[in-house]
Amino acid sequence: MLISSFVQRTGEAPVAPTLRRAADTAFGRDLAGALAHRPRTISPKYFYDATGSHLFDRICELPEYYPTRTELRILQQCVPEIARLAGPRAEIVEFGAGSLRKVRLLLQAFEAPARYLPIDISGEHLAEAAVLLRAEFPKLDVQPVVADYTQGLALPASTTGRRIGFFPGSTLGNFTPEEALAFLQGAAEVLRGGALLLGADLVKDPGVLHAAYNDAQGVTAAFNLNLLARANRELGASFDLDQFAHYAFYNAPQQRIEMHLVSRVRQAATVCGERFEFDEGESLHTENSYKFTIDGLRELARRAGFRPGPVWTDPERLFSVHWLHAP
The missing domain is CATH 3.40.50.150 (Vaccinia Virus protein VP39)
Incomplete structure (x- = not known):
């Protein structure tokens, strides 16, 4: 099953919001603002709609996610x-x-x-x-x-x-x-x-961290991509989920995992009536997960x-x- 299909099937029925209503939401404002600047980054708090929360519950049960x-x-x-x-x-x-x-x-x-x-x-x-x-x-x-x-x-x-x-x-x-x-x-x-x-x-060990954020079942990838699916549902956005890839890696100098949604091709999407272009390989940075020492x-x-x-x-x-x- 394609990850985009998995995300769509775990979500609620699509809603067709008005552009004005979508643009007036915190999610709409923040996503449009994130896409208007480069590098593009948005708060991970928007992962957690009902679908995202349920997907995260599944992540917590994965063998790789310690x-x-x-x-x-x-x-x-x-x-x-x-x-x-x-x-x-x-x-x-x-x-x-x-x-x-x-x-x-x-x-x-x-x-x-x-x-x-x-x-x-x-x-x-x-x-x-x-x-x-x-x-x-x-x-x-x-x-x-x-x-x-x-x-x-x-x-x-x-x-x-x-x-x-x-x-x-x-x-x-x-x-x-x-x-x-x-x-x-x-x-x-x-x-x-x-x-x-x-x-x-x-x-x-970076290998343990890599596995935790790149699980074999693809649930973390679905969780990441659900941010775009949520934008389609709630904001009337036009993201093609099949043309974005989940990418997570450990940035050792910063002591953090980074998660991105990477555009597979040159493409465009609309959010709240605005058009945003993505170059092939360009990413939307969706999460950091810093790791700590006890001291x-x-x-x-x-x-x-x-x-x-x-x-x-x-x-x-x-x-x-x-x-x-x-x-």
Whole structure:
């Protein structure tokens, strides 16, 4: 099956938006802006519509993709210590909540958690997961927050125990170093008096990294290409998905994976009524995934105002989980 067909079949029925409505959306503005400049790059937050979120859930199950299962194993082993650090009646704030598998470990281990605030840009995906959590934890106050957590957040006042932030999955690596610092500074303010439980992928053998982002089943490629499929559905864009290729590689000097969508031919596409040309071989840079050293991550946290606490990792040192005390 062609990857473009796979993306289209996993998505919702196409919508024919008006050009004005499409151009007025954040996605429409940001994609048109990205294509108007070279080199072309767009935030990976636009991967996560309903289709993209489901595709990412599939990526997390792939044999090549180690971060999810490794982080889960770490959390399973250290969650009793995390629960002691959090204390009773804690409030959990999860930045970028996804399938909620990992936070279940915290909710089951914490002493009478008072409230759970999952924050995500994909409202539909978040609502589905929240319904399941309410059924599983009927005494828990679950309040989904549909928002971009990279922007300023206005959360309900905490009236119970400490506010514990949860940011698993190494999403911090999707930010530039400057953006990562800014996010951590904002999180330190939101979590004041509490703590942040943070997942961070570690620097390792480039071969392991290459395989993780170029899986044999092509699910990561479909996830990447879904950004263009989403533009076709939501913005009335005219991308020919068969004429773009998924390309991911490890940039060793920058210590990051880069993902691109590379034009196979010279072509043009329209977005929000504007025409954009692509040269053969030209790319749209869709994601960076920075890898960290433990010492480097702890220093970054200090610069943001946190006081680094315990660090947990796996025997192969593929991944790390950090407890950071908020000021």
